[in-house]
Amino acid sequence: MKKITLFILTFMLFGVFTSNAQVFENENFDGLNIGNVGTDVTGATAGQGGLFTQANAASNSDFQIVDSGGSLGNVLQITGSNSITGSRFIWQNGLKTDWASRTLGNNFVEVEFNFFTGPATTSKNEADVEIYNSDYSIVIAGFSYLPETKVLTGLAYANGSSGLGTYLIFLGPSDTDLILPENVWVRLGVAFNVVTGEVIWKGPGFYIGFTGSGAGIAPFEVDFSLYAGTGNTVSSFMFVDDYRARAIATEDLLSINNDVKTISNIINIYPNPVEDVLRLSLSDNINLAKLEIVDINGRLIKTISAEKVFDKEVNTSDLNKGMYMLNIYSDKGKSTKKFIKK
Template structure:
């Protein structure tokens, strides 16, 4: 029987007031293809890429995701989403807290890519998340914010230097404060945060009042990868709580790099790509992972007028890597 305490420093009162929005520890699911068990849906790859497996006795069943050997992204998410339970959350519970465990798999330390837990708004714009980076074997933070007065964009943060070798379980969690936009990340290496204000040479402006709509587990790889990473997740929950639990031991996170952003989303005609790296090419895939169209890009603008209405994934290749983002064609 599993249950590992995922984070310390959370008060008893916070735990009592917490409202679970969605959760799954996968023990009630049948070993084999995930399919639609537990209300899940997947995007990218084939059915056998998403497996319910038993890795060890302490964890019971877990969700295993086999990543792409070249480039590509695999998504798994609960279709009912976070929107309704978040809207109906208990008064005063204005902090979104996501907890889970990452399993690094046998290929840790190789290839180019990451295992991610990300929360999105209704337009599939990321809000916050936490990442296990395959090549560096480190945990990183993911946040959307405005940097030095610029437009909102996605950024990756360094969270200490602790590394995790192959076949290791890592308890992780992160929070998003709806009132202030402050984001925090917790793992055995410590608790880190980013909030509005000056930090070193940067000025951060957080984005409050963003309603969470969906949580995704994501296995993604980038240019230069040749390894099909087999990683796993377990003990997932997303809750509405009254406090982010930050205390004096929490440390300010270090900005690592800017991620690619797209806007407007949803769109009826064009997508603009914001990237600090040189753009090389783009590809568009439908919700099943099949190539949907030969994307036409003029400078940093992609023409999507010929797509039918629906949800798509835009794979963006820069001179450094490939990143994928969901978008809605309306």
């Protein structure tokens, strides 16, 4: 069972660096259908977008793709427990393999995402973003957020007053709590250096680093988690958008506009509707990694490796008539395009 361990504090400032990155996981949810993410909350079967869900005392409807009603388009909504029990987890598989095959020297794993702070509430739920080790016994790095108090803290594996464990790290000035405003979207980033154990957090009003005890622990999985909370009687929501996990040589959190929806502006498909051949229009400096064709129900129809995309064309002659999504994975991120096979 996944769970975090202990909590404590300390911090120091770091500077800004830049480097080339390898994007491993990327999801803006715009290519997914409104409604339940999946049909299985045991964590055994992937749902839309290759997302796995696991929950105690919960249902599939607690993991939803919803329309934000604004410029963000579709976002992920997780519904928390209204009691003292019940935890929710959602993640993608594959980080272990991607990390093992990363470019030599890309020793930082960086996780970035948009997060909604939510309204005033008395819910004791706790919303976390956690980078796990291979057996889920260690949260190497991440964030923890309390909807009731709007306090955001960092998570880092360290050797503190209670020994080795995952500790809370103050993100406010001079060892104080960082309190986020209500009902706003913020972009947050956390980076972990597998060689040195450094953990760095960046977001609105903070840019803080800490050297923990995670050196040598490879990142295995990134989870968005919502815990019940001690004494809880009220549910809360966790909203997430534009998630990205990547490997990089030198920390580069939030240094550019990392809204993955901008990738959609430089990748296009035509003709649409299509009969036999779907063509991709993209700039020469974008390197394709793979393509996926997904049906309107979120089922993966086929995967196409970059080597098989001759002349940036996709054979659609074997598809039945209907609407599909083309997931385009590249070194610049992921773009999802809807198309109709006629």
